[in-house]
Amino acid sequence: MKMSEIKIELTTNPKEKPAVDQLGFGQVFTDHMFIMDYTEGQGWHDPRIIPYQPLSLEPSSMVFHYGQSVFEGLKAYLTVNNETLLFRPDRNFNRLNNSNDRLVIPAIDEELALEGLKKLVTIDREWIPNAPGTSLYVRPFIIATEPHLGVHPAKNYLFMIIMSPSGSYYKGGINPVKIMVEQQFVRAVVGGTGEAKTGGNYASALKGQEIADREGYAQTLWLDGKENRYIEEVGSMNIFFKINGTVITPALNGSILPGITRDSMIQVLKSKNIPVEERLISIDEVVEAYQNGTLEEAFGTGTAAVISPVGELKWRDEKMIINNGEIGEVSQMLYDTLTGIQNGTIEDTFGWTIKL
Amino acid sequence: MKMSEIKIELTTNPKEKPAVDQLGFGQVFTDHMFIMDYTEGQGWHDPRIIPYQPLSLEPSSMVFHYGQSVFEGLKAYLTVNNETLLFRPDRNFNRLNNSNDRLVIPAIDEELALEGLKKLVTIDREWIPNAPGTSLYVRPFIIATEPHLGVHPAKNYLFMIIMSPSGSYYKGGINPVKIMVEQQFVRAVVGGTGEAKTGGNYASALKGQEIADREGYAQTLWLDGKENRYIEEVGSMNIFFKINGTVITPALNGSILPGITRDSMIQVLKSKNIPVEERLISIDEVVEAYQNGTLEEAFGTGTAAVISPVGELKWRDEKMIINNGEIGEVSQMLYDTLTGIQNGTIEDTFGWTIKL
Known part of the structure; x- marks a missing residue:
């Protein structure tokens, strides 16, 4: 046509x-x-x-x-x-x-x-x-x-x-957000519609968001629907953790949205030789990394904000403050790289942009 | 007001x-x-x-x-x-x-x-x-x-x-339907929206319906999202099995729609002293009952058809013909009772109807 x-x-x-x-x-x-x-x-x-x-x-x-x-x-x-x-x-x-x-x-x-x-x-x-x-x-x-x-x-x-x-998502510089892990409600399950961008997925997520709001958290971190144990994604973002130098994000298993910003971040990390893994990651692993001091950064990725550093992650009664509630080095690099490519100050070596 | x-x-x-x-x-x-x-x-x-x-x-x-x-x-x-x-x-x-x-x-x-x-x-x-x-x-x-x-x-x-x-759902008498058990796609999971009547639930079910259509089946029977083992409901109906004289329907566990026809059927069964159980029922139990000859009837219930007898249930390669593909005695009694109350030929002893 x-x-x-x-x-x-x-x-x-x-x-x-x-x-x-x-x-x-x-x-x-x-x-x-x-x-x-x-x-x-x-x-x-x-x-x-x-x-x-x-x-x-x-x-x-x-x-x-x-x-x-x-x-x-x-x-x-x-x-x-x-x-x-x-x-x-x-x-x-x-x-x-x-x-x-x-x-x-x-x-x-x-x-x-x-x-x-x-x-x-x-x-x-x-x-x-x-x-x-x-x-x-x-x-x-x-x-x-x-x-x-x-x-x-x-x-x-x-x-x-x-x-x-x-408008600019971050008016006064990047602001880390507080995220709460949801225990009762489920966003999606393998075999359902989680990897599709359907209206229904967003409607079903509102209840978790309501609970997070009430407790003073910006968004919900969803666990998997089968075991309520493996990390899936945040309200409207994919999620990454930097643990002991390696960046880890949940693998696309069928119930997670295959974010385009997520994919871009992985490619940027690889191009900078920063170790990055797509795999199953449980909330227990994140808590353990926090407790032994190897949880270095956490951030969400999406079109709206590009990157949202996670300053606090709440799981049950545990409030994990990550990187002193500040944006981490890798998060900042990813933000700068992607927004630089988008505003034309960094050369697009990935072939991602189309000029009109 | x-x-x-x-x-x-x-x-x-x-x-x-x-x-x-x-x-x-x-x-x-x-x-x-x-x-x-x-x-x-x-x-x-x-x-x-x-x-x-x-x-x-x-x-x-x-x-x-x-x-x-x-x-x-x-x-x-x-x-x-x-x-x-x-x-x-x-x-x-x-x-x-x-x-x-x-x-x-x-x-x-x-x-x-x-x-x-x-x-x-x-x-x-x-x-x-x-x-x-x-x-x-x-x-x-x-x-x-x-x-x-x-x-x-x-x-x-x-x-x-x-x-x-x-129009009348059954133009030439009640017609048993062929139902296919879905193995890959999932309608809902506990913690999701399965017990609510949301648009999204119906959109997510279309894919299973498409597969059933292709294989010549009228509707999909959904299994649970966690173990893909326990029976939940049919496309737009709740489901009942009569095994060895007892009528069994999946208990309302949070991922099943609490059908009003379902509830009415249970009350009618109790009023007639027919044993009825709301509990977990696995597809294996249904297959076993079929194989040992105790699966006597299966039927879906909903507002549109009141009752849809299941004449054939397909699970993997097993095609189970139930009650010779004909409507069973209990199904017929339930249909007659409910439609009788609805058209005024049977007295409503349950207090269900409102006359205007």
Whole structure:
């Protein structure tokens, strides 16, 4: 499918852009959105860019009832040379299709989606904020729209891309977060939807988040659903531990989201000859490392914050203060490397960035 | 809150009702719907009945992204005496609030919801089909509408009730179904959302259903997520086995939906002095009973079909034909008793029905 097939209707009523120092996250959207329909028998059709606008949906639309919804999150950046840059967007559309497969949603044409995204970012380029740490958050998503209460894969879907200018995650430098290990509730189990980016995974995680909030913790660290023993991931991030010089992150076992930032971090670590292992890691191993003084750093990785150092990890009655509650050396290096590649101050030797 | 607070706006453009012999399931909706808003700080407000109409929602509405959606299913019946009857609707709104709690959605006023439902059914009473086995399917549901891409419990929701005239599930008498035990995919795990009626649970089950479809089976029987050994439930039903005179159904362990039909069946069995047990039951126990000739009946229970006898159960390479693929004596008695109470031909000694 060719780029020329994407029809474009520009807004006649552009919105006012928020001031850079007023930017929040995910509440203000750009002037346009990408949209494409799926109809059984016809496939995905009518890719188009249109003014950002509400959707009109029947109350019986299946997304309201049976949870067939998947999404992605990535960012467009302005580099120090005022170039527009996307970071590994192909990985996002590839993962979206993996999520689609898990929820029996028809695959999208990844190349067409990328072309649509490039076109959309180009059209709304002036919405990319240019202050340090800011970016344009990009949200591709798919919802089931067939108006039918029967439980089956829907016959109609919408694929959309919406975009929101986003402020710096760390306004006054990187702030380590306090994380609480959840004991009662479970995010996902092998055989379930944990490795897909589905709406349902996030809904099921809210209860653990509520408990963490109540106790003054920023996020939940999830253990596996079978033995409640092995570390999986944090609320909206993958997790890494540096123990005795080696960086360890849970292996992708089917119930953990295969984070693109996670993968990038592993590649950066390898390129710097820092030992990194993807394997099973139990909460007991982390506690033991803490107690014998070899737990040197812990950090979460994700698109929103890039890196969130973990300053405190709570497990049962044990409050583990990691690296004196400060960002560690490896965490800082990873943050600097990734954000440097994203803002164009560090050469991208990995081939991760696409300039528009 | 009083019933008089429910505002009513009647349609000026009533739709044509489908012919009774053309009724399907969940595709045609009545003239009106119940709707109520939730706003943080204000609570649930503005309960009202309005003409059935599309919803206008921002693309950033949280239900499209983070899966905060819960629902219920029940039916309104016309009795043989032309009375309108609801079956245990209080249990549905109670369960809806349990689902709300799991997904951190604010509780609804169950009494108000019931008043809204009664009023709605009364207004659209002529939509209840009157042929044997037909009914008006009722779908209460809640969706998160806050337009915000942040992962947190939404600050805005819609609670709605929509209704659809529904045909007889069994057009030519009760038809036993073929069920396949799923080995790879998992529906839910203890600590997850399995006992709540969330959209995400149904989305995650589609993959197993796809496999069953491909092999010519009607539905999936799910095993537990920890050991892949204990029986949980069927796609959209709870499951019962009659082994050597005793009826056994999996105990409610946190990952199984607490079916209202399930509960009703247990009460009917007890009232008839038929031994019934709620306990752990492994697939091995079922296979063993089949092999030694004591597996007498198997059936699923749910609102849609009331009872679905299982004529064949497939586990790995074993195809177990149960009761010669015919409906069993106990299954038939349960079906007759429940539908008799629902259509008014059997006296409701349980206090389950509400006449409008």
